[in-house]
Amino acid sequence: MLTDGNAGRARILFAHGAGAPMDSDFMADVAQRLASDDIEVVRFEFPYMQKRREDGKRRPPDRQPKLLEHFQHLIAANSQDDIPLYLAGKSMGGRMATMLADLPEVSGCFVFGYPFYAPGKQDKPRTEHLQTTTGSISIFQGTRDPMGKQAVVCDYALAGGIELHWLEDGDHDLKPRKASGLTQQQHLEYAVARCQQICLSTTL
Template identity: 50%
Template sequence: MTDIPLSYLIDRPAEQTRPVGSLILAHGAGAPMDSDFMAAITRQLTVEGVTVVRFEFPYMRQRRLTGKKRPPDRQPVLLDCWREVYAHCCHREDLPAPILIGGKSMGGRMASMVADELGAAGLCCLGYPFHPPGKPERMRVDHLQTMTTPALIYQGTRDPFGRPDELASIPLSPAVTIHWLEDGNHDLKPRKASGFDQSEHLAAVACSVSVFACNCP
């Protein structure tokens, strides 16, 4: 894939917090593993007892070295990277079980495409790109209709990549549950007039992921 070695950011719950499992969390297409969103959701998850492992796809690692923006790698490269990361994490003795996989936008979508193959305990996607913005006729849901891995998708109700009315008639697998966050955009951020704020939504997501981890095998 690349000569640049994989690097990880591992955030753990405070010592007094009971660990409930681990989540390998991939970034979206345009922002790195230490973006504001990734850092914020990681903080909330550790508060809820989840150990979070962040990593970067090859194109983002290259961007970090050169400072030049690059488009995402081809899908086979992204999926192979997920396989490598998952294998590495499963061999670590310092990551509490169960080990869940997931990510923001593209990172979550790629995780969803290998979840069954890897035998992951569960899948957590944040702002799933169900379709390109403005093109709901181009749904990317075929594998979500047959998935067997327990999966949670956290989606803002005004996310241009997939809103409730656009997904109401899509028959997803019984293993997949969508949690709708009121007025959230693709970053799960609501407008001030909604009466909600992003930190509340992220806290709710983290609490839900923690409960989910406790119930995964």
């Protein structure tokens, strides 16, 4: 695990995506932006990624039950009565986080690029649990994300506790094209500021 910041008022468990580890450029950038003297960010890796780190061999993600079991173990280990615990994740890690958003130990959930469907498979949305969840979930999504374009996702019936933040021209890494006049840094600054606001508002 990698830890940034201090859990003065909140802690965030941050899960990686399917193909990149906890110390990827995106994970490191977002974690370090989120972290402060009041917010601790704990990055971790799922078992299959831990094995890849040990032997260097790429392998597919573990099956969903194993991913969720590992995440739940970390939730239990990082829960404290006086410090709100939030879950966060990039893509697949964010999807797993949303599946655990209803747990009593979890104060909220942040997702950076939700994989609403596999590329080219819009007919098979991964949204069943998002229709019934009672958790507080903030999803930061690029409008041209190939796993969740705005024009497609806006037709989904999602639970009331889900807040979608659309980032103009962003891709799955929230990165816009140069022609848009926007930057990935601007999008990340917006997303991080909103996450920090939510984390700290619950402890006032």
